[in-house]
Amino acid sequence: MAGPENNFGVETxxxxxxxxxxxxxxxxxxxxxVLRVKLRLDGEKVVGSECIxxxxxxxxxxxxxxxTYPQFAPYVDRTDYVAAVSNGLGYCEAVEKLLGVEAxxxxxxxxxxxxELQRIASHLLxxxxxxxxxxxxxxxxxxxxxxxxxxxxxxxxxGARLTTHAFRIxxxxxxxxxxxxxxxxxxxxxxNHRVDEYEELLTNNRIWVERTRNxxxxxxxxxxxxxxxxxILRGSGVRWDIRKAFPYAAYKEFxxxxxxxxxxDTYDRYRVRLEEMRQSxxxxxxxxxxxxxxxxxxxxxxxxxxxxxxxxxxxxxxxGELGYYLxxxxxxxxxxxxxxxxxxxxxxxxxxxxxxxxxxxxxxxxGTIDIVLGEVDR
Amino acid sequence: MGDxxxxxxxxxxxxxxxxxxxxxxxxxxxPEPLDDELVRRLRVRFAEAIGETTRDRGQAIVVVRDxxxxxxxxxxxxxxxxxxxxxxxxxxxxxxxxxxxxxxxxSFPHNRRLRVKAPVNDACPSVSRIWPAANWLERxxxxxxxxxxxxxxxxxxxxxxxxxxxxxxxxxxxxLKQDTDWIRENIGIESGQ
Numbered sequence: 001m002a003g004p005e006n007n008f009g010v011e012t013x014x015x016x017x018x019x020x021x022x023x024x025x026x027x028x029x030x031x032x033x034v035l036r037v038k039l040r041l042d043g044e045k046v047v048g049s050e051c052i053x054x055x056x057x058x059x060x061x062x063x064x065x066x067x068t069y070p071q072f073a074p075y076v077d078r079t080d081y082v083a084a085v086s087n088g089l090g091y092c093e094a095v096e097k098l099l100g101v102e103a104x105x106x107x108x109x110x111x112x113x114x115x116e117l118q119r120i121a122s123h124l125l126x127x128x129x130x131x132x133x134x135x136x137x138x139x140x141x142x143x144x145x146x147x148x149x150x151x152x153x154x155x156x157x158x159g160a161r162l163t164t165h166a167f168r169i170x171x172x173x174x175x176x177x178x179x180x181x182x183x184x185x186x187x188x189x190x191x192n193h194r195v196d197e198y199e200e201l202l203t204n205n206r207i208w209v210e211r212t213r214n215x216x217x218x219x220x221x222x223x224x225x226x227x228x229x230x231x232i233l234r235g236s237g238v239r240w241d242i243r244k245a246f247p248y249a250a251y252k253e254f255x256x257x258x259x260x261x262x263x264x265d266t267y268d269r270y271r272v273r274l275e276e277m278r279q280s281x282x283x284x285x286x287x288x289x290x291x292x293x294x295x296x297x298x299x300x301x302x303x304x305x306x307x308x309x310x311x312x313x314x315x316x317x318x319x320g321e322l323g324y325y326l327x328x329x330x331x332x333x334x335x336x337x338x339x340x341x342x343x344x345x346x347x348x349x350x351x352x353x354x355x356x357x358x359x360x361x362x363x364x365x366x367g368t369i370d371i372v373l374g375e376v377d378r
Numbered sequence: 379m380g381d382x383x384x385x386x387x388x389x390x391x392x393x394x395x396x397x398x399x400x401x402x403x404x405x406x407x408x409p410e411p412l413d414d415e416l417v418r419r420l421r422v423r424f425a426e427a428i429g430e431t432t433r434d435r436g437q438a439i440v441v442v443r444d445x446x447x448x449x450x451x452x453x454x455x456x457x458x459x460x461x462x463x464x465x466x467x468x469x470x471x472x473x474x475x476x477x478x479x480x481x482x483x484x485s486f487p488h489n490r491r492l493r494v495k496a497p498v499n500d501a502c503p504s505v506s507r508i509w510p511a512a513n514w515l516e517r518x519x520x521x522x523x524x525x526x527x528x529x530x531x532x533x534x535x536x537x538x539x540x541x542x543x544x545x546x547x548x549x550x551x552x553x554l555k556q557d558t559d560w561i562r563e564n565i566g567i568e569s570g571q
Binding site: 053054057059061062063065066097098099100224225226227228238240245307308309310311312314321323325327335336338340344345347348377378 | 407408409434435437439460461462463464466468469480482486489491493509510511513514515518522535536537538539546547551553
């Protein structure tokens with residue numbers, strides 16, 4: 001009697017329990033841009049994944065081959081657009097190396113200060129959004145409060161807040177403004193206390209610890225095999241930082257420590273980045289006390305025409321190793337300009353990190369890698 | 379645009395540089411021959427597979443003409459270049475072989491970098507089994523230059539759309555060139571410019 005037409009609209013077929021494919025993104029708030037991740041799920045558990053990227057590809061490297069060296073400098077700000085100053089430093093130093101010149105000490109000191117401020121700003125943005133992804137809304141307001149102070153310093157220095165184009169090949173375009181040292185010191189004065197505030201909100205917060213401990217574990221060997229650099233590598237216990245391994249700008253002159261983690265999970269990476277902010281403050285304070293007098297721009301000539309040859313120069317950007325590989329054929333434009341983006345290479349580790357975790361953890365793990373799609377896709 | 383069939387020029391939009399402006403006295407920089415312990419060991423082991431070895435701006439460069447996989451395997455296991463920092467290519471479109479595949483290696487134990495250059499035409503052995511990091515980097519290189527990495531587990535485009543025709547970072551791919559069919563079909567406009 002109880003035929004299918006007589007079941008009062010209740011579906012009687014049994015739903016399958018086989019694996020399903022779930023698309024996350026490209027329009028998804030927790031993917032921090034236009035990242036698309038195809039997840040293969042067994043229930044709520046991730047059994048496989050594939051990243052689909054390229055939605056923001058603008059052909060930056062091709063553009064670079066068709067611009068002169070100085071013309072290209074503003075473009076690098078738009079790769080990792082939340083750490084524009086760091087990109088600018090890497091590019092300018094790469095061209096300087098290609099030319100065989102070095103920026104004068106004063107320029108190197110100011111570059112160091114601005115770049116370390118940028119590291120703090122980038123980590124603050126990461127912390128706020130990462131916590132927001134996991135469900136803690138409050139830290140975002142605190143971190144943006146401090147980040148705003150850094151952006152104000154940039155605005156006063158060069159008129160721009162995000163895509164700053166702060167440096168020039170050979171040094172700096174602008175002398176520091178009156179009260180620059182004052183502003184920087186003012187920012188540093190309370191900053192450690194501010195980091196303590198974030199820690200108060202998160203470090204011993206049971207929800208935070210449960211959501212991050214043993215989530216997305218990478219061992220040091222895995223990191224090295226996958227080319228992962230930056231805070232993720234250090235979170236896995238490898239004490240390696242380009243500022244120490246191949247010092248650039250003025251880092252040789254300052255004392256600072258490289259924090260590392262032990263288990264290589266999301267929680268360790270969180271601790272590493274927080275400590276990095278404190279260390280950045282330490283560098284800034286030493287640098288701002290000792291800015292040398294002198295010229296801010298080396299003699300590089302009006303037309304920048306590096307002799308034929310090639311150079312690879314990398315810096316410790318907030319997200320990892322940011323490298324520029326330039327090939328000169330002796331003209332005013334690079335023959336080949338390659339950007340080695342930390343986010344692109346680090347994102348490759350996502351698959352290894354999310355396997356076996358739940359869908360909700362994928363959000364936490366994308367946050368902990370700290371990617372910027374402008375840099376992944378270029 | 380539209381004249382991409384013309385003979386490709388390496389610098390399509392090169393502005394005429396002003397005649398020899400006041401160039402500052404700069405130190406002579408450029409490639410010079412390199413002959414150190416590592417190079418000697420490589421030469422003993424791989425003989426004519428190792429091409430010129432140079433030092434440019436203080437950075438060591440080794441050209442590997444042949445047996446790329448063996449040399450890479452050796453560099454990783456014996457010389458401890460355990461970190462593949464970057465893999466990319468340069469298009470010397472008039473030269474034979476046409477491309478240089480560039481591997482930027484780093485050794486954690488020795489804190490040393492080494493650049494390996496493999497001149498190839500359009501196929502190169504994949505090093506992704508030696509350094510898993512090469513997976514995406516080789517895909518990008520294939521996408522941009524059309525170099526096939528033999529033995530790669532999943533060689534397909536990564537940044538450009540899967541159906542895109544052409545390899546944008548080749549020197550004969552003009553900066554204004556695009557796959558108009560793809561754009562018409564997928565975006566519904568006549569041109570992306």
